[in-house]
Amino acid sequence: MRKRAISTSAIKQQARKAAGVVAAPTKSLKALADNGGELHGPSPNPATNLVIADIALRTGTTIARRAVERAVLGASYSPRKAKSILKGRTITETLLHGALARVAIGSVPGAIAVGGALIAKTLYDRSRARTARAEGAKDLHEMAKDGAQDA
Known part of the structure; x- marks a missing residue:
């Protein structure tokens, strides 16, 4: 066959x-x-x-x-405070985050660079967790105040 x-x-x-x-x-x-x-x-x-x-x-x-x-x-804040925090972001922060996202999406080396920087920042923050948590809470509180004033 x-x-x-x-x-x-x-x-x-x-x-x-x-x-x-x-x-x-x-x-x-x-x-x-x-x-x-x-x-x-x-x-x-x-x-x-x-x-x-x-x-x-x-x-x-x-x-x-x-x-x-x-x-x-x-996960950490009330919906009202979360909304205020998001409203309190500056134009500079918004543009910087958008630019970093475009770099990460644009090419593999860009994704590696941005991802590596985020990993390094996360590891740095974890090494000084107590101080970073306090600084982050303070920054978010300021953003929430700014966002509440805009409303």
Whole structure:
């Protein structure tokens, strides 16, 4: 009995089919638009769809980030004080945190540098836990006062 050889591409295709993965379309967006094909999204203009997607993703990310920040602070503080602390952050702190996140996301060396710095800071704080806890509580108390004044 002769065995039939199966190519790796045929195996991959069968695996995709079994997993329910649909093959990528072979036509480009320009070809679809030229052929009267329909593009996905609320607008027929792909640039508008990109703007809508960008705004939706940024909004979702911001909401998720705020929820995580409140949850982290909520473990030690009341929801009201946590909200005041988050309102009391300075523009400089917000911009610095955003810049560090972009550096960490931008490249592997950036992620290693930022992650390494955070690990070093955590280990430093743990080595002087009592003093760091007092300093952190003082800083958060000041931020909460600033946030309460803004409200």
